[in-house]
Amino acid sequence: MTDKLLTGQRALVTGASSGIGRAVASALADAGAAVLVNYRSSQEDAEQVVRDINQRGGKAFAVQADVASPGNCEKLFGALEQKLGGVDIVVANAGVQRDAAFTEMTLDDWHKVIEVNLTGQFICAQEAVRRFRLQGLDPDRSPALGKIIFTSSVHQAIPWAGHVNYATAKGGLKLLMESMAQELAPEKIRVNAIAPGAIKTAINQDAWETREAREKLLKLIPYGRVGEAEDIAKAVVWLASDESDYVVGTTLFVDGGMLLYPAFREGG
Numbered sequence: 475m476t477d478k479l480l481t482g483q484r485a486l487v488t489g490a491s492s493g494i495g496r497a498v499a500s501a502l503a504d505a506g507a508a509v510l511v512n513y514r515s516s517q518e519d520a521e522q523v524v525r526d527i528n529q530r531g532g533k534a535f536a537v538q539a540d541v542a543s544p545g546n547c548e549k550l551f552g553a554l555e556q557k558l559g560g561v562d563i564v565v566a567n568a569g570v571q572r573d574a575a576f577t578e579m580t581l582d583d584w585h586k587v588i589e590v591n592l593t594g595q596f597i598c599a600q601e602a603v604r605r606f607r608l609q610g611l612d613p614d615r616s617p618a619l620g621k622i623i624f625t626s627s628v629h630q631a632i633p634w635a636g637h638v639n640y641a642t643a644k645g646g647l648k649l650l651m652e653s654m655a656q657e658l659a660p661e662k663i664r665v666n667a668i669a670p671g672a673i674k675t676a677i678n679q680d681a682w683e684t685r686e687a688r689e690k691l692l693k694l695i696p697y698g699r700v701g702e703a704e705d706i707a708k709a710v711v712w713l714a715s716d717e718s719d720y721v722v723g724t725t726l727f728v729d730g731g732m733l734l735y736p737a738f739r740e741g742g
């Protein structure tokens with residue numbers, strides 16, 4: 475029997491109780507990785523993800539932590555050390571939206587989104603790098619010392635009216651990822667991002683739930699369908715694997731062509 479793509483790898487997925495994170499955790503486990511399923515508030519959902527993985531013969535466990543808290547992030551990596559002996563792959567995925575027109579947006583809405591979607595990713599990634607260094611390179615496990623994948627968004631590139639906090643966080647994440655990649659590549663730490671387009675999850679339910687909303691959304695997607703969390707998960711498995719060993723500091727857009735300015739198809 476041939477090894478699976480991620481056999482022997484140990485992975486953390488933040489915000490894995492729901493949506494994209496859940497699909498990513500499942501796909502990494504199906505590819506052979508042992509997975510820590512992080513959640514903030516949805517314990518039952520996270521435990522269900524773990525049960526599903528274990529039932530399919532994979533290895534997973536759930537840990538509660540708020541990624542915006544340095545102490546909580548340390549706890550996550552402590553759990554990885556204790557249960558799996560370390561970590562090789564970190565998918566920094568946890569995210570929230572607090573939408574409002576620009577002048578209606580409260581400072582609280584602004585802070586919350588920056589805190590989770592940008593500062594939380596920074597805190598987790600910083601702890602990951604410290605752990606990778608302590609572990610040291612194990613060429614039998616991977617040619618990389620460690621792999622970090624940020625979940626960004628097409629809105630790291632496309633401005634988004636009514637969501638300035640979210641677009642600012644994702645735009646910041648782009649340069650956080652690229653600057654980290656530049657700084658850490660010589661140590662064989664690979665930092666990349668995945669940028670989903672419109673994916674059917676709880677975060678954007680309003681955008682795909684009704685037929686009317688879906689038709690409006692589809693005008694923005696040349697490929698003609700709203701994305702599924704599994705579309706993102708498949709791409710993350712590849713980015714996390716050593717098949718992508720020479721991919722460093724890249725954002726992989728998985729968006730059905732949303733970034734192609736579809737409105738210009740009819741002339742500009």
Ligand SMILES: NC(=O)c1ccc[n+]([C@@H]2O[C@H](COP(=O)([O-])OP(=O)(O)OC[C@H]3O[C@@H](n4cnc5c(N)ncnc54)[C@H](OP(=O)(O)O)[C@@H]3O)[C@@H](O)[C@H]2O)c1
Pocket residue numbers: 488489490491492493494495512513514515516517539540541542567568569570590591594625626627628669670671672673674675676677678
């Ligand atoms: N869906 C899309 O179309 C889309 C497009 C582009 C980018 N994204 C990005 O994809 C990522 C996942 O979003 P999703 O669509 O899968 O949304 P989702 O279904 O709402 O999932 C969000 C996840 O983040 C977790 N979370 C929120 N705050 C957290 C915190 N402080 N600490 C730890 N976990 C926290 C939630 O956990 P609890 O429920 O346990 O609190 C949940 O598991 C986000 O970064 C989002 O910006 C999504």
